[in-house]
Amino acid sequence: MQVILEQIINGLTIGSFYALIALGYTMVYGVLKLINFAHGDFFTFGSYLGYTVLVFAAAFLTIHFGLWGAILVAVIAAAISIALIGVVVERLAYRPVYRAGRLPVVVSALGTSIFLQNAIMMIWGPRFQAYPSELIPNAKLMLGGIQVSLLQVIILVMSFLLMGTLYFIVQKTTFGAAIRATAHDRSTASLMGININKVIFFVFTLGPALGALTGVMVGMYYRQISFTMGWNYGLKAFTASVLGGIGNIPGAMVGGLILGVLEMLGAAYISAAWKDVFVFIILILVLIFRPTGILGEKVAEKV
Amino acid sequence: MKKCVVLTGFLFLVLAFGNAFAAEKTVVIGMQGPITGAWAYEGQMAKQSCEIAAELINKKGGIKSLGGAKVVIKVEDDAGEPKSGALAAQKLAVQKDVAAVVATYGSSVNEPSSNIYEKFKKVNIAYGSTAVRLTQNNLKYFFRTCGRDDSQGKFFADVVPAKFNAKRIAIMHDNTAFGKGLAEDTRAALDAMVKAKKVQIVYFDAITPGEKDFKVTLTTLREAKPDVWYYTGYYAEAALLVAQARDIGIKCPFVGGNAAINDEFVKIAGLDIAKGCYMTNEPLPVDLATPAAKEFLAAYKAKYGNIPSSPWPTYAADAVNIIAYAMDKTRSTDSVKIAAYLRDKVNGVPGITGKIGFTPQGDREGVPFYLYVVDAKGKIVISK
Numbered sequence: 254m255q256v257i258l259e260q261i262i263n264g265l266t267i268g269s270f271y272a273l274i275a276l277g278y279t280m281v282y283g284v285l286k287l288i289n290f291a292h293g294d295f296f297t298f299g300s301y302l303g304y305t306v307l308v309f310a311a312a313f314l315t316i317h318f319g320l321w322g323a324i325l326v327a328v329i330a331a332a333i334s335i336a337l338i339g340v341v342v343e344r345l346a347y348r349p350v351y352r353a354g355r356l357p358v359v360v361s362a363l364g365t366s367i368f369l370q371n372a373i374m375m376i377w378g379p380r381f382q383a384y385p386s387e388l389i390p391n392a393k394l395m396l397g398g399i400q401v402s403l404l405q406v407i408i409l410v411m412s413f414l415l416m417g418t419l420y421f422i423v424q425k426t427t428f429g430a431a432i433r434a435t436a437h438d439r440s441t442a443s444l445m446g447i448n449i450n451k452v453i454f455f456v457f458t459l460g461p462a463l464g465a466l467t468g469v470m471v472g473m474y475y476r477q478i479s480f481t482m483g484w485n486y487g488l489k490a491f492t493a494s495v496l497g498g499i500g501n502i503p504g505a506m507v508g509g510l511i512l513g514v515l516e517m518l519g520a521a522y523i524s525a526a527w528k529d530v531f532v533f534i535i536l537i538l539v540l541i542f543r544p545t546g547i548l549g550e551k552v553a554e555k556v
Numbered sequence: 557m558k559k560c561v562v563l564t565g566f567l568f569l570v571l572a573f574g575n576a577f578a579a580e581k582t583v584v585i586g587m588q589g590p591i592t593g594a595w596a597y598e599g600q601m602a603k604q605s606c607e608i609a610a611e612l613i614n615k616k617g618g619i620k621s622l623g624g625a626k627v628v629i630k631v632e633d634d635a636g637e638p639k640s641g642a643l644a645a646q647k648l649a650v651q652k653d654v655a656a657v658v659a660t661y662g663s664s665v666n667e668p669s670s671n672i673y674e675k676f677k678k679v680n681i682a683y684g685s686t687a688v689r690l691t692q693n694n695l696k697y698f699f700r701t702c703g704r705d706d707s708q709g710k711f712f713a714d715v716v717p718a719k720f721n722a723k724r725i726a727i728m729h730d731n732t733a734f735g736k737g738l739a740e741d742t743r744a745a746l747d748a749m750v751k752a753k754k755v756q757i758v759y760f761d762a763i764t765p766g767e768k769d770f771k772v773t774l775t776t777l778r779e780a781k782p783d784v785w786y787y788t789g790y791y792a793e794a795a796l797l798v799a800q801a802r803d804i805g806i807k808c809p810f811v812g813g814n815a816a817i818n819d820e821f822v823k824i825a826g827l828d829i830a831k832g833c834y835m836t837n838e839p840l841p842v843d844l845a846t847p848a849a850k851e852f853l854a855a856y857k858a859k860y861g862n863i864p865s866s867p868w869p870t871y872a873a874d875a876v877n878i879i880a881y882a883m884d885k886t887r888s889t890d891s892v893k894i895a896a897y898l899r900d901k902v903n904g905v906p907g908i909t910g911k912i913g914f915t916p917q918g919d920r921e922g923v924p925f926y927l928y929v930v931d932a933k934g935k936i937v938i939s940k
Contacts, residue, residue, distance in 0.1 A: 256779055259804075263771040381792055386826040402803065475768040477796055477824045485766050517772045525773040526731055526762035 259399045260521050261514065266405055266474075268513020269412035273467040274490035275497070275505035276419065277460030283436035283500035284456050286355060290362040291342060292464055293487020294369035295335050297480060299465020300472045301377050302331040304384055311385065328469045332462040339461030340454065366483075373480040384476045408470050415463065416506045423502050432456070436500060496536055498549025507548060581618075581625035583889050585610070585879055586648040588659035588669060588680075589872070590636035598661050598868055602683060603631055605869035606658055608856050609876040609908075619880060621887040627880055630654060634665055641665035642672060649676035655889035656681070656882075658875040661868065663687035670698045679891045679898065681879065683872035691917040697895050699914055701871040701878065701907075703923035708814060708836055709741030711925035712786060716836075717746075717755050719927065720809050722783035726759035728773075728797075730789030736762070738788040738813050758782055765793055771800050778806045788813040795824035802829055809834060811927075822934045830930045834939060838867045839909065839926045843938055848877070849908045867909075874907040881905055 274296055281289040306314075306327040314323035346365045350357045392403040423429040434442040435452045443449050471486070472478045489512065497508025515535055519528030539547065587606045590599035610627040618624040630651075632644035641660060648657050649672055656679035660666050666685035673680040674695050682690070682700040691698065717725060725746065729739035739760070749755045758780040763770055774797065777785065785801075785808055787794055794816040801810070810833045812821075817835040825833075841853060841864045852873055853863045864870060882894045882902065903913040903921070913921035929939035 256775060260772055260775055263769070263775060266771075267769045381820065381824055383824045383826075386828075400805070471768065475796060476799065476826075477768065477792070479792070481766070482768070520772040521776050524761055525764075525776070529764065 255399050258397070259401075260517050262399070262401055262405065262409075264514040264517025265510060266408060266513070267516060268493075268510040269409055270467055270471060270486070270509075271490050271493045271512050272416065272506045272509025273412055273463050274486055275494040275509045276416070276502065277464045278491055279494040279497070279499055279502060279505040280432075280456040280460050282494070283502070284432065284439075284452055285347075285351075285358075287347065287358050288362065288491070289460070290359070290487070291346075291365040291369055292460065293483030293485075293490070294366050294373070295339060295461040295483075296464040296468045296471075296486055297373055297478070297483035298338065298369060298468070299331040299335045299461075300468030300478045300482075301373055301382070301480075302334050302465065303327040303469030304377075304382055304472055304478060306330050308385060324473070328466055331465040331469050335465035335468075336458040336462040339457045343453065343457040366487075370480060370483065377480065379480065381477050381479050384472045384478070386476060404474055408474060411470070415466070419459070419463075420503060420506075428455070492533075492536060494546075496539060496546055498546030501546070501548050504546055504548035508546065511547070581623050582628045583619055583622065583625045583655055583880075583883060584628050584630050584651070584653045585876055586651070586654040586657035586659070586678075587629050587631045587872070587876075588634050588641070588644045588648060588657055589631070590661050590665070591631065591633035593635035593637060593640075595636040595661055598684065598866060599633070599636070601864045601866065601869040602658075602661065602872040603629075604860055605852075605856065605864060605873040606631075606876045608852060608859065609873040610880075612851065612855055613877070613880050619884050621884050622889070627876070629876070634660055634669070636662055636665060638665050638668050642668040645669035645672040645680075649673050649678045653889075654678070656879045656891055656894055658683060658872055658879070660685065663690060666690055670695055673697055677891055677895075679879065679895045681875035683875050684868040691915075691919045695918065697891065699875075699898055699918040699920075701874045701909070701912065701920055702868065703838070703925070704919060705737065706741035706745070707923040708738055708925060709743075709745040711923070712742050712811070712836055713745035713749065715925075715927055716784060716786070716811055716834075717749065720784045722755065722808075724756050724758045724781060724783045726777055726780060726782035726785040726808075727757060728759070728777070728785065728787045728789075729762050730765045730793060731762040732765065732789065734815065735789040735813070739786075742786060742788070759785075763789070763793060763797070765789065767793075768796060769800075770797050771804060774801050774804055774806060777801070778804060782808050784809050784811060786811045786813070787816055790815045791818050791821040792824070795821045795830075798833060799825050799829050811835065814838065817928070817930065817936060819934075819936075822930060822936075827934045830934060831932055833930050835928045835936070836925055837928050839924050839938075840867060841865075841870050843926065844870065844908060846906060846908060846910060848906055852908050870908050874909050874912060877907055878902065878905065878912050 277292045281287055311323055314326050342365055346361045347358055350361050394401055394403055423432055431447045432452050434447055435449055493508040493512040494505045496512060497504030515532045516528055519531035523531050589602045590596060591603060606629045610629050614626045618626045632648050634641035634644040648654050659669055659680045661684035663685040666682050670680055674697050677697060679697050683702055686702055686705050688704050688706055727739050727742055729735040759777050759782060763773055794812050798810050812835040814837040817833060822830040857863050882897045883889055886893045886897050898914055904911040910924040915921055927939040928936050931937050
């Protein structure tokens with residue numbers, strides 16, 4: 254029983270990473286019907302920026318803000334920088350080709366992904382980088398007979414807080430209504446006086462910022478980062494958003510957590526070597542019976 | 557005119573002496589290797605190693621039973637290509653005075669070459685060709701001083717369970733050709749012990765390379781309660797695996813394959829976690845401690861400024877040594893006699909890379925592998 258609980262927590266940790274990254278995919282898709290392939294690289298970029306802040310400014314920051322303060326500064330610095338990069342990418346790579354149809358934008362997104370990945374490699378080098386171990390709190394907690402690390406708890410709490418906040422913004426505020434309206438029908442929303450550009454700006458700052466934040470958490474948790482890791486996480490997060498219903502924000506959260514737990518079930522009870530096969534079989538089954546994903550709504554085809 | 561006669565006489569004298577020198581007995585050992593091409597670096601080091609080995613033999617009086625005959629190395633370049641390899645083999649094989657050949661580095665080059673040597677009944681000893689299939693064609697004249705791809709698994713089975721007094725063994729790989737191959741070879745090598753109920757393989761599964769979270773897999777591993785855990789993949793995942801395993805309370809010794817532990821591993825895992833991790837590995841020249849190795853490495857360093865950076869050149873030098881040894885014992889440079897002697901009589905002959913002996917197929921017996929360990933300073937040293 255304890256082992257199962259422990260495994261569920263392990264699965265939820267992976268799942269919450271997927272969910273946070275999936276949010277970036279799904280918000281952009283919801284508003285622009287664009288699969289932002291560069292999102293995985295925003296995540297990696299954020300992870301490297303957090304690494305740099307922690308490595309080079311740690312001594313200074315720790316004196317002034319304490320250990321947790323230093324980590325917070327690293328997280329915020331990474332999130333803000335990547336939010337800016339997100340806006341720049343949208344302006345330079347996506348906006349000029351929106352009108353050319355959906356395919357050119359997707360190609361542009363792929364190009365941006367390759368560009369970012371290589372930029373990261375040029376800046377930090379092709380070797381693995383490791384977050385400094387002395388900066389990472391390594392406390393253990395006993396919860397109801399099972400051992401979890403403090404970091405694991407913080408990550409889970411942080412993810413749920415972030416997801417809750419985003420859910421609140423999108424579902425309960427006026428601006429959230431504007432986002433949902435834009436996602437539903439962009440031209441009508443525009444006619445109703447919604448500033449579409451403001452909505453696009455919002456999704457292209459918040460999505461990458463969430464990605465960057467996740468990147469720093471992944472770096473702190475696993476300590477080892479590489480310039481190609483965005484591909485792996487991006488693919489899984491994209492899968493999670495499809496599973497939950499792409500374009501649907503609670504769907505991305507649910508999809509990510511379910512994917513993490515499914516991976517856990519596959520690895521723990523079938524075979525670690527076959528876990529991805531198991532996960533994708535489930536994904537295909539879900540999509541056969543619910544083509545719009547678990548929480549996706551059937552949207553009437555626009556004529 | 558008188559001058560001319562003196563000069564001619566002098567010339568004759570020189571020629572006579574020259575002949576006398578030439579008449580001093582020599583034996584020729586051929587050496588086929590990638591002197592040019594993609595593996596030129598390896599080939600050059602191997603050539604140098606063969607020459608140093610010959611020099612050392614000659615300094616000690618040559619082949620004693622053949623009247624102190626001096627060993628001469630005749631080099632042919634195969635450029636690391638199968639086609640050039642066949643040509644080089646042809647050239648060496650037809651020369652009557654070439655007693656035996658050291659050939660060659662790459663397995664793909666070795667395959668056509670060894671068939672040619674076989675046709676000419678010429679002993680050929682590979683020093684870097686580790687493909688298992690090479691010794692499975694019933695060749696009579698093919699030997700190798702290096703190990704086989706599956707010898708690492710055998711080494712693990714021979715050494716690791718006994719060292720850690722381990723009954724429950726976990727094997728984990730990464731689904732790559734290399735990692736999976738090594739894992740399966742290891743399982744096969746443990747098979748006899750499993751049947752004799754001496755050990756139990758309690759875990760055999762793969763992780764996905766490129767991922768970062770292995771805690772689920774590791775929790776399953778922990779529940780299998782292994783006494784020792786062998787990971788046959790690469791260092792990037794190995795570092796994460798060990799760190800996460802220690803985190804969830806897996807305390808058993810970690811043993812990595814020869815790609816799992818290096819300086820990067822220590823850096824990523826952190827010294828606290830890396831220290832005390834083991835790996836199975838070919839002995840690097842710097843770690844060879846036999847008297848023959850010390851002598852060889854000193855001579856090599858004196859001539860070339862540095863010791864060989866890869867293990868393979870030392871196997872080439874050992875090939876020269878064992879050929880010379882067989883010539884001495886058989887009092888012959890006849891390849892047929894040398895082959896028979898190598899196969900049947902050579903057993904535990906001290907060489908640079910440890911004791912040398914051959915199986916009936918021509919594989920090296922007791923291939924040298926060492927158990928390395930990360931010490932308290934993060935250096936990778938031989939485990940005592």
